[in-house]
Amino acid sequence: MSPGSSAKPLELLFVFLSGAAVAWSFLAGRSSSRRATHKRKAHDPTCRQEDEEDDVQEVKSGFLAYLPSPVGPLLPLRHGVSATPLEEPQGLGKETMGPLLESLEQHVKAPRQSNSGPLTLGVAGGSGSGKTTFARALYEALGEEHVTYITHDSYYKDLSHLPFDERKKSNFDHPNALDTALLVEHLRALKRGQTVEVPEYDFATHNRLKRTCKAEPRPVILLEGILIFADRSLVQELAIKVFVDTESDLRLIRRIHRDVKERGRSLESIVDQYVKTVRPMHLEFVEPSKREADVIIPLGMNQVALDMFLSRLQAEMKGAASQTSIFPDKPEERDKTGHAQTRYKTDPSRSSGLKIKDGSSSPPSWFQFGTLPSLLLFDAAIMVTFWVASGDGFLFSYDAPGSVIWDLCIVGLLRILLLLGVAIAFDAFALSPQRRRVRRPVKTDSFLTRATGAGVSPSNTAHVTTTTVARYLSLREEAKSATQPSPIRRMERVGRSATLVLTLISYFILMAKCLMRLLMGIGFSDSMACFWGCVAASAILGCVDYIVLKRHLRYVKRWAYQRHREALVRKKGTLRESLLLSTVSGNGSVCLGSEGAEGEGAERTAGGEELEDESEEDCEDLKEAAHLSEVWASLRGLDDAEAAEDATRGRGSKDKGHATYKDLLSLTRDDWHLISLAFAFLLGAAIGQVLIPHYTGKAIDAIVSEEGAAAFQHAMVMLVLCAAVCGACTGLRGGIFTIVGARVNRRIRDMLFQSLIRQEVGFFDTAKTGDLSSRLSSDCTKVGDQVSLNINFFLRSLVQAVGTLIFMFIQSWKLSLVAFVSVPVIVIMSKVSSKGREEAVF
Ligand SMILES: Nc1ncnc2c1ncn2[C@@H]1O[C@H](COP(=O)(O)OP(=O)(O)O)[C@@H](O)[C@H]1O
Numbered sequence: 001m002s003p004g005s006s007a008k009p010l011e012l013l014f015v016f017l018s019g020a021a022v023a024w025s026f027l028a029g030r031s032s033s034r035r036a037t038h039k040r041k042a043h044d045p046t047c048r049q050e051d052e053e054d055d056v057q058e059v060k061s062g063f064l065a066y067l068p069s070p071v072g073p074l075l076p077l078r079h080g081v082s083a084t085p086l087e088e089p090q091g092l093g094k095e096t097m098g099p100l101l102e103s104l105e106q107h108v109k110a111p112r113q114s115n116s117g118p119l120t121l122g123v124a125g126g127s128g129s130g131k132t133t134f135a136r137a138l139y140e141a142l143g144e145e146h147v148t149y150i151t152h153d154s155y156y157k158d159l160s161h162l163p164f165d166e167r168k169k170s171n172f173d174h175p176n177a178l179d180t181a182l183l184v185e186h187l188r189a190l191k192r193g194q195t196v197e198v199p200e201y202d203f204a205t206h207n208r209l210k211r212t213c214k215a216e217p218r219p220v221i222l223l224e225g226i227l228i229f230a231d232r233s234l235v236q237e238l239a240i241k242v243f244v245d246t247e248s249d250l251r252l253i254r255r256i257h258r259d260v261k262e263r264g265r266s267l268e269s270i271v272d273q274y275v276k277t278v279r280p281m282h283l284e285f286v287e288p289s290k291r292e293a294d295v296i297i298p299l300g301m302n303q304v305a306l307d308m309f310l311s312r313l314q315a316e317m318k319g320a321a322s323q324t325s326i327f328p329d330k331p332e333e334r335d336k337t338g339h340a341q342t343r344y345k346t347d348p349s350r351s352s353g354l355k356i357k358d359g360s361s362s363p364p365s366w367f368q369f370g371t372l373p374s375l376l377l378f379d380a381a382i383m384v385t386f387w388v389a390s391g392d393g394f395l396f397s398y399d400a401p402g403s404v405i406w407d408l409c410i411v412g413l414l415r416i417l418l419l420l421g422v423a424i425a426f427d428a429f430a431l432s433p434q435r436r437r438v439r440r441p442v443k444t445d446s447f448l449t450r451a452t453g454a455g456v457s458p459s460n461t462a463h464v465t466t467t468t469v470a471r472y473l474s475l476r477e478e479a480k481s482a483t484q485p486s487p488i489r490r491m492e493r494v495g496r497s498a499t500l501v502l503t504l505i506s507y508f509i510l511m512a513k514c515l516m517r518l519l520m521g522i523g524f525s526d527s528m529a530c531f532w533g534c535v536a537a538s539a540i541l542g543c544v545d546y547i548v549l550k551r552h553l554r555y556v557k558r559w560a561y562q563r564h565r566e567a568l569v570r571k572k573g574t575l576r577e578s579l580l581l582s583t584v585s586g587n588g589s590v591c592l593g594s595e596g597a598e599g600e601g602a603e604r605t606a607g608g609e610e611l612e613d614e615s616e617e618d619c620e621d622l623k624e625a626a627h628l629s630e631v632w633a634s635l636r637g638l639d640d641a642e643a644a645e646d647a648t649r650g651r652g653s654k655d656k657g658h659a660t661y662k663d664l665l666s667l668t669r670d671d672w673h674l675i676s677l678a679f680a681f682l683l684g685a686a687i688g689q690v691l692i693p694h695y696t697g698k699a700i701d702a703i704v705s706e707e708g709a710a711a712f713q714h715a716m717v718m719l720v721l722c723a724a725v726c727g728a729c730t731g732l733r734g735g736i737f738t739i740v741g742a743r744v745n746r747r748i749r750d751m752l753f754q755s756l757i758r759q760e761v762g763f764f765d766t767a768k769t770g771d772l773s774s775r776l777s778s779d780c781t782k783v784g785d786q787v788s789l790n791i792n793f794f795l796r797s798l799v800q801a802v803g804t805l806i807f808m809f810i811q812s813w814k815l816s817l818v819a820f821v822s823v824p825v826i827v828i829m830s831k832v833s834s835k836g837r838e839e840a841v842f
């Protein structure tokens with residue numbers, strides 16, 4: 001408190017309340033932004049902590065990737081038959097996208113309209129593809145009490161009016177051979193909660209049996225059959241559609257085995273039927289119906305597919321019916337095989353809560369607004385502190401410059417306390433156990449998985465089913481605890497405290513800088529010695545500030561990395577386990593996939609040296625960059641060796657960087673209208689940002705000037721206005737760039753998918769499953785994000801730098817010099833330190 005002034009209780013209370021309001025608004029902002037992110041990401045209500053990715057867009061793009069597309073032949077991937085050069089994806093503009101989007105809309109909305117009932121899941125595929133095996137595995141994993149299992153085969157029309165010899169010659173692979181209308185009727189009845197009588201069919205006699213089988217409504221209806229995607233009315237009843245895609249030779253072999261063993265057929269009759277009806281009908285009806293699928297599983301039932309699918313189903317079901325517990329969380333609720341023991345707690349007839357994930361119902365990506373009001377309030381409250389301080393001599397007396405400095409110190413301290421209060425409250429908030437639960441379903445709407453050969457055989461199907469589920473559940477438990485081991489938590493706390501201390505130091509430096517400015521402003525600048533003294537002090541402070549901030553960043557990065565690594569070290573194993581880990585921990589599958597597969601090797605450089613702890617995060621960045629180059633290379637159709645070479649060259653060669661970014665930029669060609677709009681908001685935000693320090697300076701000047709309160713108030717009003725405009729423009733800019741990112745992401749997925757489906761069979765023999773699924777899921781997102789982020793960042797930095805420079809030099813070239821004097825030193829320091837790190841890594 002300054003000499004001669006006395007604090008008024010009312011004003012003190014006001015300052016306190018404004019501080020509390022700031023703390024509250026800050027927290028509310030954070031949580032609302034989290035909530036919005038959470039909603040956008042997953043429907044799992046227990047999932048609290050998420051990476052900031054745009055899942056809704058990804059869900060859409062995932063669906064989109066499998067929809068019939070007007071896009072012409074695009075990029076062949078590596079083994080492509082024709083090496084077409086990179087082309088801009090055609091037909092993705094509004095006009096040509098129309099039918100595609102409509103189809104997507106239908107695709108997403110159709111199940112929603114009927115989402116008042118159970119979740120309907122369809123598994124289609126050619127005869128012998130393994131769809132029954134896959135469907136049964138799902139059935140067993142979910143638990144029979146939760147699933148109504150129906151096969152289209154039960155609805156084969158009765159042919160008892162024909163003699164046996166006639167019957168056996170019938171075409172059983174044509175849609176007309178089945179009573180699909182009855183099946184649709186039954187599905188609708190089940191959705192309404194009614195029990196239905198499903199016919200029973202005898203493949204030996206080609207007739208319907210007299211008896212029927214009761215099917216009760218349950219939370220999941222699982223339908224399986226070769227032609228279920230060939231009938232529009234049936235497709236519309238299905239929320240999730242899976243196609244099991246197995247090559248014809250394998251299907252024929254499997255069919256021969258099965259029909260001889262189970263359906264009492266001779267080899268001759270099987271081959272005859274295959275050539276005459278099964279094959280032609282497959283090509284005419286089954287194969288084209290693949291386009292209806294949301295998910296395509298090559299080669300039939302395999303563990304990765306099943307695990308991923310289960311995780312997705314779990315998310316779908318939990319997201320909407322939170323009281324239901326198909327997969328119990330607590331280990332004691334599972335039996336030894338890993339099967340769920342908890343019963344479905346809601347009455348099946350009232351189980352109307354199950355909903356399919358629907359991108360259109362999720363909030364748009366404007367969640368940035370969540371933090372804006374709180375930030376505005378925050379700034380406003382600090383300004384109010386000044387206001388109260390200046391208005392009535394509560395803190396300030398204008399007797400002598402010395403006391404003003406003293407008073408400013410007190411205001412600065414108040415500000416630090418306020419910030420610390422917010423930070424501590426935020427910490428407590430973030431550390432609360434419920435909020436730290438990390439569980440996120442992996443996105444399975446667009447993956448390609450395949451059996452590894454050692455997977456399922458006719459004899460071990462049952463075994464695989466039970467062990468897979470048991471393994472899945474136990475892995476999930478292990479992974480859940482692995483993400484939060486206590487040493488890591490302790491380390492996090494230490495890290496947090498270190499960050500708080502660093503934040504504090506950073507603020508003291510800020511205050512020292514302010515003092516420097518004041519010293520110059522209130523008369524000391526007349527003396528040249530003092531001026532240069534301030535310049536030198538400013539330079540030193542700038543360097544200290546840089547080091548503190550660097551350290552600060554390093555701490556933050558290191559916790560994240562350490563946490564990630566600890567989880568991996570505990571779980572180093574197969575790709576499948578890594579994918580499962582990502583399912584429960586929410587970490588990026590690319591990183592997990594590669595690290596999991598490589599185990600400890602992932603922490604070594606190409607030359608095999610152990611990485612220094614210090615350079616781990618830098619190495620991660622570089623690996624990321626190399627990885628991105630590889631992804632892009634695969635999009636362009638380069639082979640692995642070329643990609644690796646490209647990636648390595650990319651580190652040193654300017655050429656590579658240019659080519660890549662030019663290519664990436666070409667993906668945004670259709671979005672220039674959006675980018676221009678974002679640029680306009682960016683200009684608004686930049687002008688606001690430049691004016692904020694200007695008016696802050698004016699406010700400080702007003703405190704020590706003769707004009708006093710009036711000038712101060714004017715500066716305050718302008719400051720709040722600038723903050724508001726700047727905040728709104730920043731939010732809009734961010735939102736638009738997020739949309740651009742999502743659009744690019746969707747485009748890349750579409751290109752990649754088109755490229756994948758044009759590959760020769762040999763390609764799928766050599767390409768790793770994990771590579772393909774991660775290419776389609778997270779890699780595409782990464783590339784898309786890079787494009788929007790880079791454009792956003794580049795434009796923002798450019799406008800800000802140019803605007804600020806002009807403004808500063810107009811204001812005072814001397815002060816500008818003071819501000820920039822530390823820049824060359826920082827640049828040199830940063831160059832030296834990054835060079836050192838690069839040498840340590842390579
Ligand atoms: N992934 C697989 N690997 C090996 N054999 C399989 C696989 N999936 C299914 N089979 C076998 O192929 C045969 C046909 O499988 P099934 O699931 O009945 O196919 P569908 O229902 O598509 O006609 C069965 O004998 C089954 O054991």
Ligand SMILES: Nc1ccn([C@@H]2O[C@H](COP(=O)(O)O)[C@@H](O)[C@H]2O)c(=O)n1
Pocket residue numbers: 126127128132153156172173202203205206207225226278
């Ligand atoms: N009386 C019948 C009826 C059907 N088929 C064949 O069954 C196949 C469908 O069953 P899947 O389990 O293999 O999907 C289909 O291809 C029909 O040819 C039959 O042989 N006799």
